[in-house]
Amino acid sequence: MKAVVVGAGIAGLTSARALAEAGNDVLVLEATDRPGGKLRAGEVAGVRVDVGAEAMLHRRPEGTALAAALGLPITHPTAATSRVWTRDALRRLPRTVMGAPLDLDDLAATGILSADGLDRARHQAVPHPDGDVSVGDLVAQRYGDEVVDRLVEPLLGGVYAGQARRISARSAAPQLLDLLARDEVTAPAPPTDALPVFASVDGGMWRLPAALEADLHDRPNAEVRYDTPVTAVRRAPTGFVVTTSTGDEAAGLLVLATPAAPTARLLADLAPGAATELEEIAYASVALVTFAFRGDDPGVADALDTGASGFLVPPVDGRRVKASTFSFAKWDWVRDAGEGLLVLRTSLGRFGEESSLQVPDEGLVRASLADLETATGLTAAPVDAVVQRWGGGLPQYWVGHADRVARIRAAVAEVPGLALCGAAYDGVGIPATIGSAQRAVAGLLT
Ligand SMILES: Cc1cc2nc3c(=O)[nH]c(=O)nc-3n(C[C@H](O)[C@H](O)[C@H](O)COP(=O)(O)OP(=O)(O)OC[C@H]3O[C@@H](n4cnc5c(N)ncnc54)[C@H](O)[C@@H]3O)c2cc1C
Incomplete structure (x- = not known):
């Protein structure tokens, strides 16, 4: 079957390799002149x-x-x-789970918190959140605002460039939710x-997409085409028609491995419910x-x-x-x-x-x-x-992100042969992104 993958970031290249390995003819269409997306050499x-x-x-x-x-x-x-x-x-930096300190004496020794902040950290209540909350609110309830300001914010700033009081604990720090629920964060x-x-x-990490590209290059049933932005996709009797700046491509299987905004634009007609949800991911x-x-x-x-x-x-x-x-x-x-x-x-x-x-x-x-x-x-x-x-x-995985992703997946499931993967869904890190591509292809192939 002919499969088109849109985007040659780590998710797109991973899904292309899995599709090619399963015997499909794969065409990767990438808007820029290089593979890797956010994995890049300079x-x-x-x-x-x-x-x-x-x-x-x-x-x-x-x-x-x-x-x-x-x-x-x-x-x-x-x-x-x-x-x-x-x-x-x-x-x-003391030992923490996403900024929640594992040992308050160790935290005290670092001098990161003021005396007041430390006192609060020792005496706050144990939260029992009902449903999704932000990482910042969760940690503030248990350890006070200063722990959020001086530990959680810089750590989330490093991973998400995001704000602790908006990022979902369920999506970004499920292990912390679990530990706090059992009040075990301060245990050894x-x-x-x-x-x-x-x-x-x-x-360099950039070598990973470079090696994926080389692997695809060596396969007779795979091609990666650069400088080819995809501008639209629509249903066809046998699958999809993918419109690029240089013409149309037919596809039986279609993987969109692009960030949320371009994915939303491409899905406007094909899966409007998913497109509306994707537009909300900042x-x-x-x-x-x-x-x-x-x-x-x-x-x-x-x-x-x-x-x-x-x-x-x-x-x-x-x-x-x-x-x-x-x-x-x-x-x-x-x-x-x-x-x-x-x-x-x-x-x-x-x-x-x-x-x-x-x-x-x-x-x-x-x-x-x-x-x-x-x-x-x-x-x-x-x-x-x-x-x-x-x-x-x-x-940004804001509070409610996991439910949003479930709604996106439900809307996409209505379109046979279509799958989404990449950093917008189940984790922004490289392994999570690779995992999302592998699951997307596994879903398509069953
Ligand atoms: C500065 C920075 C540092 C990071 N550091 C780390 C780190 O150290 N460790 C870690 O685990 N994660 C890190 N991440 C996160 C991680 O790198 C990314 O989440 C992941 O690489 C995203 O991969 P992706 O394939 O989903 O998307 P992308 O890499 O964004 O790839 C998407 C591709 O789709 C293409 N595209 C978009 N629209 C179209 C279109 N219409 N037609 C065709 N192609 C299109 C884009 O050009 C791009 O090549 C970092 C991210 C950033 C920004």
Whole structure:
């Protein structure tokens, strides 16, 4: 059967491979000139690094399993750990579940909370939420507002670029809901298995879509076509007609692996109920600035504590950057590739703060350098700086998201041969996105 996949992000490429493996003729149509979507390589001072997603959860198997199946070498972060830049110092990040502290004495030792905030954290009531609530409201009920402001917000800012008081606990932190329901968050953590929490591909996450593309290229029954935005889809007697900028394609099976807004536009006639729901999924825009510094520059030497993999910044502190990753300290392969250059990046932009990104690239570079200097004492001038903007980069899983996704799925189920996958539905992380593509194809093939 002929299958068309719209979008060559990680979800689209994963679904294309599964469809091709099952014997279908697959055509992937991608609007831009490259594979990978938010997994993308860039060059800073000649060093090739990720300028989009840089890591994946290792404890969910889909990402590392796919990388291994494609013959890619898996790597893990070094032992360097993240800091929280708050209350005018870089402070150790305590152990938390999505910002909910696992040990209040440990939290006290970090100095992240004021004495009042700590007192509240020790004496709040145990929440018993009925239905979906926001992660922020849930944690505030149990630990008080300061824990939300100084721990939950920066952590959710890192993953979703979102606001803690809007993001759904059921969709974004189900394990936290479960622990709070049993009032076990402050209990000693269960013995951890030996698995590291995060992984990447040695040489960069961008290698994963590149390897998927190469895999499809080697198959006689698959094609990936770039610079081919899909502008409309409609039903046909034998399936679908997919309209692109260069003509129509017929398809028996159709996978839309695009973000919510383009998916909504494409479904306007085919599944209007799903389209209306998809329009309600908001996206946050972010920008990443990747820097290279000379490692032997005296302005760098003492500033960048290599025991730190970077830092997160609570929005309540009013800084421009929301996080920085010291890539050279976090990943051995980045340090090696740098050959004496230290590569690090800053991240700016949260949902609702789009105007802060509406400045020229130099403005983002300057703001990042100013915050880096205040946070770490780094005074060196970078050898190079590269700005990568991700307009509409991260879907916001607001309260009620899981029910919305169920309604979208119900509407799509009315259209045989159609499936949706990608970051808009069951998790924004790479393994979750890969899993959504695998499930979409499994559904189509049964
Ligand atoms: C800055 C940033 C950092 C991130 N960091 C991490 C991280 O470290 N770890 C992690 O697990 N996750 C991270 N994520 C999240 C993760 O990378 C994404 O959620 C995931 O890659 C999304 O994959 P996708 O295939 O669903 O969508 P996308 O990557 O958005 O791919 C969709 C594709 O569809 C194409 N398209 C859109 N409309 C059309 C059309 N009409 N016709 C044809 N093609 C179209 C787009 O051009 C794009 O290539 C990050 C996200 C961002 C933005």
